[in-house]
Amino acid sequence: xxxxxxxxxxxxxxxxxxxxxxxEQRAEKSDFVFTDEDEKDKFEDALEELDDLEEEIEDEKDxxxxxxxxxxxxxxxxxxxxxxxEKIAQKGYGVGASLGNIFxxxxxxxxxxxxxxxxxxxxxxDDDIHEIVEDILSDPDKYDGLNLCAIMPFLSENDCxxxxxxxxxxxxxxxxxxxxxxxxxxxEKCLTKLVDKYVEGxxxxxxxxxxxxxLSSKDVKRLFKYIVSKNDDK
Numbered sequence: 519x520x521x522x523x524x525x526x527x528x529x530x531x532x533x534x535x536x537x538x539x540x541x542e543q544r545a546e547k548s549d550f551v552f553t554d555e556d557e558k559d560k561f562e563d564a565l566e567e568l569d570d571l572e573e574e575i576e577d578e579k580d581x582x583x584x585x586x587x588x589x590x591x592x593x594x595x596x597x598x599x600x601x602x603x604e605k606i607a608q609k610g611y612g613v614g615a616s617l618g619n620i621f622x623x624x625x626x627x628x629x630x631x632x633x634x635x636x637x638x639x640x641x642x643x644d645d646d647i648h649e650i651v652e653d654i655l656s657d658p659d660k661y662d663g664l665n666l667c668a669i670m671p672f673l674s675e676n677d678c679x680x681x682x683x684x685x686x687x688x689x690x691x692x693x694x695x696x697x698x699x700x701x702x703x704x705x706e707k708c709l710t711k712l713v714d715k716y717v718e719g720x721x722x723x724x725x726x727x728x729x730x731x732x733l734s735s736k737d738v739k740r741l742f743k744y745i746v747s748k749n750d751d752k
Contacts, residue, residue, distance in 0.1 A: 519534055519552075519553045519554065519557075519665070519667075519668050520534065520535050520536070520537065520539075520540045520550055520551070520552055520553075520557065520561070521533065521534055521535070521550070521551040521552075521553065521667075521668075521671065522534075522535045522540075522543070522546070522549050522550055522551075523549040523550075523551065523702070524549070531671060532551060532670070532671035532702075532703075533671075534668075535550075537557070537560075537561065540561055541561070541564055541565070541568070544565055544568075547561075547565075551667070551699065551702050552699065553665055553667040553668050553699055554665075555696065639669060639672045640672060642672075644674060647672060647673060647674075647677070648674065648677055651673060651677040651680065651681060654666075654681065655680060655681070655684055665695075666681055666685075666695050666700060667695065667696075667699040667700055667703075670700060670703035671703070673703070675704070675705050678700075678703045678704050678705075678708075679704050679705055679707070679708035681700070682697070682700050682701070682703075682704045682708055682712075683708060683711060683712065685697065685700070686712050686715075686721065686724060687715065687721070696728075697724065697725075697728070697729060698728035698729060701728075701729055701732040702732065704732075706734055709729065709732060709733055709734070709737065710734070710737055712724070712729075713726075713733065713737045713740055713741060716741070716744070717740055717741065717744040726741060
């Protein structure tokens with residue numbers, strides 16, 4: 519799923535958008551959050567191909583302008599460009615982005631109870647959603663397969679922080695969620711706690727590289743000093 523950040527009544531919210539919409543709105547890609555790394559890779563591949571296509575069109579325009587006074591592109595080139603555009607569309611389009619597709623197995627035609635649960639989330643009040651989060655924290659096996667990144671937009675900041683730290687501090691590796699995908703939804707205070715644990719040597723298995731864009735400059739500086747000190751010890 520692809521989520522797009524926007525402001526509503528002064529509050530940041532994240533709305534699901536389709537792959538096609540993401541490609542059309544690629545100028546705003548800095549506002550996108552991808553819950554699936556494969557889909558993110560596919561999106562970036564599509565943008566590269568579109569850039570190549572636009573570059574070819576510009577080159578063809580230059581050649582046409584140099585060779586004659588005509589500004590129209592050759593029909594052969596137009597047909598070639600259309601074929602390439604069609605291939606790009608075939609690669610990307612058809613990717614589901616509904617709220618029902620937020621569990622592993624996106625194309626499963628049989629909706630399970632977890633799919634239904636997430637479709638209901640937008641209509642629950644804060645207390646009910648908090649109760650569900652507490653249940654996820656206490657019994658994660660019950661929610662096996664749930665893509666937490668897709669439910670984060672419906673949670674309070676405190677609940678987002680709690681889930682993030684639970685996954686980050688999970689020594690039993692019960693969770694397979696990417697911290698980088700969850701980071702946009704948590705508070706700076708939460709990320710600082712994570713850095714605290716890391717520089718204290720408690721989270722050596724956590725890949726911090728993907729979290730740098732979400733950290734404060736102060737926390738990035740702390741990580742830098744910690745990494746330098748570790749290298750000096752070798």
